[in-house]
Amino acid sequence: MHERMDWRSVTFDWNRARAFLVTAEEGSLSAAARALNMTQPTLGRQVAALEEELGVTLFERVGRGLVLTRTGALLVDHVRLMGEAAASVSLAASGQAETVExxxxxxxxxxxxxxxxxxxxxRLRDEAPGISVEVVASNQIRDLKRREADIAIRNARPDQPDLIGKRVAEDRASFYATPDYLARLGPVATEAELARADFVGFDDNKTFIDALVRHGIAVTEANFPAMGSSHPVHWELACAGLGIGVGPCGLGDADPRMRRVLPEPAFTYPVWLVAHRELRTSPRVRLVWDLLAEMLPGLLEDAPR
Structure with missing residues (x-):
């Protein structure tokens, strides 16, 4: 490909530009594909199509990653500004909606x-049947400025100036296991004694192990006979008796298959609602926001023991 562009002949496709921008920010096609929730071949075709469309080379492959070419580095800031402008237009339009649908x-x-x-x-379906809600289930923090979601439920205060947040509750999590597994494990009085237990792990298991060690539970990889690629899978594996799992107290205490390993919760963390400032002026977003703020504290409460 040559590096000379005739802008008068360019027919711009924002989807391709977004694919280029996210790939540049993530550093690889695989990471960008995960961020955009699309397959890697589809993303690769969009980036290649943009290169063909503009008549330039945007990336060079270095090892397993991608590095911007000189031309790509010149273009990425312009595309980022375009993305922010597009998001602002969408946010402003959403914020002006007056009907609750x-x-x-x-x-x-x-x-x-x-x-x-x-x-x-x-409950929302009963109160506002004109609103359709998409639940974006992800342990990654979604970019609200890019409209990857309208409202986020997070466990940390937002730190971007265009975002607003409201702390609505405090959640607590504990160690849980089936009665059968606890009988096989034997009596446990302290967290330190859990070093002899089996645990159900996560795909990022090093982070989990580090957290347990900080709690005084000297586990190693040998303590993990099974791991789940998502928290719901982690929970179901623990419910099958494969070891100790971690879950919110409101969930674990209400699950008849599980028992707390120790009486006191092991972890506490805040629960925040977060939205873009402009979206709070949208009646439908405000209605969903208010319902979340009302219902989350009760749903997160520990079940009676």
Whole structure:
């Protein structure tokens, strides 16, 4: 490909430009494909099509990653500005909607999406049948400025100036296992004694092991006979008696298959609602926001023991 562009002949495709931008930011096609929730071959074709369309080479492959060419580096800032402008137009239009109907996307962790969102959406359906809600189940923080979601349920305060947040609850998590597994494990009085237990792990198991070690539980990879690629899978594996799992107390205490390993919760963390500032002026987003703020504290409460 040559590096000379005739801008008068360019027919611009924003989807291809977005594929280029996210690939540049993520550093690889695989990471960008995950961020955009599309297959890697599809993303690769969009980037290649943009290169063909512009008549330039945007990336060079270095090892397993991609590095911007000189031309790509010149273009990426312009494309980023275009993305921010497109998002601003969409946000402004959404914020001006006056009817309580339309689409709202709510992103939450996998376990919150599976456990908390169904009863909330059931009530929303009764109160505002004109609103359709997409639940974006992801443990990755979605970019609200790019409209990857309208509202996020997060466990940390937002730090971007265009985002607003409201702390609505505090969640607590504990160690859980089946009665059968606890009988095989034998009596446990302290967290340190859990070093002899089997645990169900996560795909990012090093992070989980580090957290357990910080709690004084000296586990190694040998303590993990099974691991789940998502938190719902992790929970179901623990419910099958494969070892100790971790889950929110409101979920674990209500599950008849599980028992707390120790009486006191092991972890506490805040629950925040987050949205773009402009979207809070949208009646449909505001209605969903208010319902989440109302229902989440009750759903997160520990079940009576």
């Amino acid at each position: 339309g689409h709202v996307a709510v992103t939450a962790s996998e376990i919150y999406s599976q456990w908390l969102m169904p009863p909330i959406l059931r």
